[in-house]
Each structure stands twice: as C-alpha cells, then as structure tokens.
Amino acid sequence: MHHHEPSEQRVPEKETMVDAIKALADPDLREAARERLVAWGSGAVGPLLGELLGADSPVLCGQIEFVLAERIGPVAFDEVMAALAAAEDQESRRRLSRVFTAFRAVDRYVDALSHPSAEVRSSAAYGIQCACSVAFGREPNADVDYALVIDALIPLLADPDPGVAQRAEWVLTMLGPGVEERMRDIRVQGPGNLRAQALTVLAAVGGEEALSAADRAAVERLIRIKGRDEPAQSLDTCSTSWIAVPTGDQQGVVELLGLYEARPATFALGLSVGGHDSHDGAEYGRVYVTPEVDGWTLVLGPWSNPVDPDRAEDVLRVVSELSRHYGRAQAYYFGEQGGGSGWLVAEGGTVVRRFGSYWDDDGAQFTVGEPLPEERAACIEEDVVPVGDPGADEDEWRDLAAYLAPTLAGQLGVSPMDLGPHTTVRGVGAVALTPYAREHGRPCTGAYAI
Incomplete structure (x- = not known):
C-alpha cells in the first residue's frame, strides 16, 4: 500500500491559467494544457470563456470549444448558458452558441427551451438537433425520449422570436416518424396559432405524400407569398x-x-x-x-x-x-x-x-x-x-x-x-x-x- 498525502485543492494563479489557455493554440503544448485545464474543472470555465470571446485566432477558439464541451463537460453548462444569455454582439453569441450546442446534453437543452433569452432557446433547439437528428438514416439516440423532446419543441413553433420559431420548425423536421402524427393532430385539432407551422413541418418531414390535396395547394401558395418579400437569412447548415x-x-x-x-x-x-x-x-x-x-x-x-x-x-x-x-x-x-x-x-x-x-x-x-x-x-x-x-x-x-x-x-x-x-x-x-x-x-x- 502506498500512502498519499491528501492533495490540497489550490486555485491556480491567474497567470498560469492564462498560459495554459494560450498554449491550446500550439499543437506541441496542447495536450498538456488540456490536462491542466481539466484538472482545474469548473474554476477554468470563466477564464476559458473570457479568452474565447477575446481570441483573435480561430484555432484557439476551436480548441477552447473542445476543452469546454468535450473535456470539462456538463459542469460548464450553466456558466456557458448564462454567458450566452448575456452576450451582446453577434460574434460572441455565435462563439458561445457553438460551445453550448456541443455539450450534447439533451435533458438540459429541453429545460433551456423555456429560458427567457431567445438566443438560449434557439441554441437549445439546435443542441437537440445535433444530438437527436435522425435525418439521413442516422440511428436515433438511444438515451432520448423522442416523444418528450417533440412535445417540448412544439410550443416554440409560436415563439415570439421568429428566429426561435424557425429553428424549432427545422429541428422538428429531423426528429423522425413521431413528428408527423403530432403535426397531423395540430392540423386537425389546433391550437390555431400552430396550424400554419405544422403544415410546413409536415411537408418537410413527409414530402407531398404526407399532405392532403388542400394542404398541398396551401403550401405552394405559402411559398410564393413568403418568397416575394422574404429577407435573406444566413445559410449555415453545420x-x-x-x-x-x-x-x-x-x-x-x-x-x-x-x-x-x-x-x-x-x-x-x-x-x-x-x-x-x-x-x-x-x-x-x-x-x-x-x-x-x-x-x-x-x-x-x-x-x-x-x-x-x-x-x-x-x-x-x-x-x-x-x-x-x-x-x-x-x-x-x-x-x-x-x-x-x-x-x-x-x-x-x-x-x-x-x-x-x-x-x-x-x-x-x-x-x-x-x-x-x-x-x-x-x-x-x-x-x-x-x-x-x-x-x-x-x-x-x-x-x-x-x-x-x-x-x-x-x-x-x-x-x-x-x-x-x-x-x-x-x-x-x-x-x-x-x-x-x-x-x-x-x-x-x-x-x-x-
């Protein structure tokens, strides 16, 4: 039996933590730097986020994202979510959203769908997409209750923020066969404020076969009308x-x-x-x-x-x-x-x-x-x-x-x-x-x- 002294948990001096973060950009020092940051655990999250938002280098951003989401993991989730909610400019939101959606923590995303911040709601929906999509013959995520996830996303189809409503619509098209039935129910029984979106989701999921003749004509009309004065939007598909x-x-x-x-x-x-x-x-x-x-x-x-x-x-x-x-x-x-x-x-x-x-x-x-x-x-x-x-x-x-x-x-x-x-x-x-x-x-x- 070896006898070990109990090791003291020390808060690292700020300087050494900054050095470790900067070292992530260097292929030779990267692995050792990751180990040091993971050992500091939740204490490293704040400084990592600070560096992520100030970094000029896309290489460093990518490495920080990896350490937070893949190595430190769920203990960083709440802090990343709070930073995303507080972010004031587009670039900061984009960087934080990438980290947030990389956690693959479906239960946490489902809870975050009701967050007061539209940015968090949209990113949570995208996080669900990344972890649960069955588009392209991808196997369903065995740890996920799809019916629960679908039901959590449906109210977002009428979200006051159009970007969130749009994101929910896309994600629902990728969650498999359970969606079609729920959308048909909404087409027939309402609620009325979700009927139009349910039609779009239904068409995207099941193609034309999924639609009644009246619904098919409605979709063609919808596209022509929407297309006339629709502002451009970012076409970023991962x-x-x-x-x-x-x-x-x-x-x-x-x-x-x-x-x-x-x-x-x-x-x-x-x-x-x-x-x-x-x-x-x-x-x-x-x-x-x-x-x-x-x-x-x-x-x-x-x-x-x-x-x-x-x-x-x-x-x-x-x-x-x-x-x-x-x-x-x-x-x-x-x-x-x-x-x-x-x-x-x-x-x-x-x-x-x-x-x-x-x-x-x-x-x-x-x-x-x-x-x-x-x-x-x-x-x-x-x-x-x-x-x-x-x-x-x-x-x-x-x-x-x-x-x-x-x-x-x-x-x-x-x-x-x-x-x-x-x-x-x-x-x-x-x-x-x-x-x-x-x-x-x-x-x-x-x-x-x-």
Missing part, C-alpha cells in the same frame, strides 16, 4: 457546401448545371433542405439555388462540395464551365465543429486554386495552383509564416486553413453565412434536383421536401 456565381441569372445557372424540377423555395426551406441533406451522409440529389443575393447566385448542398472525393472532379468541371460563362465562379466547403474547409476558385474557364484542409487528413490530394493573396493575408493576420513562403509551417497553415472557407468566400464574393436583412435580394430561390438524381434516384425524403 456542414455547408456551395457554388457561388457572380450573376443574377438564376435560370442560366440552373440550365448550365443541368438542374431540373426546380420549385420555388424560401430561404427558410432552402436552409431546412440544406441542413437535412448535409447531416450525417451527403445527399447529392438536390440543391437549393438562392435568389440573387448582392449580385451573386449560390447553389447550396453537398453536391457542390469541391473537396469531397466523390464530387471533386465533377465540381471542378462545372465550376470551370460556369467561370467560362460568367467570368468567375467558386465552390466551397465548411464543416463547423472542426469539420475542415475547402475552396475552389476559377476565372475565365481556368482553375486558379483549389485547396482542402481537414483535421483527419491533409486534403493535399486536392491542391491545385498557388496560394491566393487572401490565404497569405490570413496567415499574416494570425502571425503565421504565409503559406508558400520559405519556412512556412505546414501544420500551422492546415490548422488555420480548416476555418478559412467562410472568410475567403466573403472576401472573394458572398458567403452564405453572412446573408441577412442587410442583403439585397432579387427574385425567389428554388430547390432543384441535380444530374446525380437522374442516375441514382430521387432524394429520400418523401416525394419532395419543400
């Missing part, structure tokens, strides 16, 4: 792929890409389809084509991913073709929660650059062309030797590149993540089937998710 073309010629883009059966779709439905199609397995059979947004048309869906081994060759071909026709064209992939980044930039029919960076593999097989000036500028901003220069550190560049797609998209054109009420919109978006669907059959969400 794992987002898109093609970007500097034109308002939606019809021309659709024809050039060989898309067919295009049906009018609001941003909300486009996002719903995009989220569904990229969650846990890629649906290549369908895309959402935006209306003209600040002079650009975006084509959203896994089919557009420039660094997916199954799609890379075809995307290179169609983006080159689009750039021949419209002068320029681009394609991007961005996976939140450390899923990596990829981009493809073409001008006048020629590919200028393609690059991919993932945590689990270097994506080097996709590299075409020299680094873009914007890639080098991102390195300089992060105090990293610019990619392509002598002495550039491959690991540092890959760490940074894994976060870069939305930034580059915004600098080179329009990022779907940045769309919002400030965006100039012309026309109405559409959901369309891709050439892939002709060969491999229609997408698997009923006849059509609107």
